[in-house]
Amino acid sequence: MHGQNIFLVGLMAVGKSTVGRMLAESLGRPFFDTDTEIEARSGAEVAWIFDVEGESGFRDREEHVIDELTQKQGIVLATGGGAVKREANRRHLASRGVVIHLDCPLKRLLARTRKDKKRPLLQGDDREEVLTRLICDRAPLYAEIADYRFISDEQSAKSLVQQIVKTLNADDVI
Numbered sequence: 764m765h766g767q768n769i770f771l772v773g774l775m776a777v778g779k780s781t782v783g784r785m786l787a788e789s790l791g792r793p794f795f796d797t798d799t800e801i802e803a804r805s806g807a808e809v810a811w812i813f814d815v816e817g818e819s820g821f822r823d824r825e826e827h828v829i830d831e832l833t834q835k836q837g838i839v840l841a842t843g844g845g846a847v848k849r850e851a852n853r854r855h856l857a858s859r860g861v862v863i864h865l866d867c868p869l870k871r872l873l874a875r876t877r878k879d880k881k882r883p884l885l886q887g888d889d890r891e892e893v894l895t896r897l898i899c900d901r902a903p904l905y906a907e908i909a910d911y912r913f914i915s916d917e918q919s920a921k922s923l924v925q926q927i928v929k930t931l932n933a934d935d936v937i
Contacts, residue, residue: 766837767936768860772905774897775844775882776875777867778915778923783841785924790937796841800828809843810881818845826851833859844897847904857908861936863927864909869894871916 769786771779780796787794798809801824805812812821826849832840833855840860846852856862867875872894876885885893906912911930915923931937 768833768835768837769839769931769937770833770856770860770862771839771841771865772847772856772862772909773844773865773915774867774872774894774901775885776872776879777844777865778920779841779844779865781920782865782915782923782927783839785920786927787839789924789928790839792837792839793835794839794841795832795835797825797828797832797846798843800832801825804828808881822849825849830855844901847901847908853904853908861910861931862908864905864912865915865923866905866912867915869898 769790769792771783771786773779780799783796784794801812801821802808805824807815809821812824816824822845825843825846829840829842829846829852832838842852842856846856869891873891876882876890876894879885887893911927913923913927913930918926928937
């Protein structure tokens with residue numbers, strides 16, 4: 764089991780990229796972020812892809828990147844919040860590594876996204892309604908594939924990474 768891939772899932776703004784980068788560094792593993800990979804490969808920002816290709820076009824790109832990256836060995840991967848919407852992504856994530864669901868209370872998500880201008884799904888008027896709907900829609904999908912669930916709320920990313928490493932070590936996953 765040592766050297767298993769570690770995949771982070773969860774809603775936008777829960778800290779997947781920050782925690783994933785720090786986790787990878789602490790474990791001496793390569794780190795990948797699906798949104799960053801999509802932007803690098805397309806030469807365009809996620810928001811632009813959403814505008815031009817729609818969510819479906821973006822999800823097609825995301826599915827391809829997830830399939831490719833989950834076939835690597837010994838990586839840490841932060842996925843986009845909606846990656847779990849596609850059954851193929853859930854299957855690849857669940858079967859090719861350890862899945863960690865980072866969760867966060869709605870109140871904290873609202874504070875973290877208050878000034879966000881980059882997330883396409885939050886560009887409407889009612890962020891609370893959008894985030895509440897996303898939580899309801901996606902929570903069962905995260906739970907379906909998650910091996911572990913951690914709450915990213917008040918503690919620092921460093922503290923959360925230490926908690927994750929301790930848990931994975933105790934279970935002999937890393």
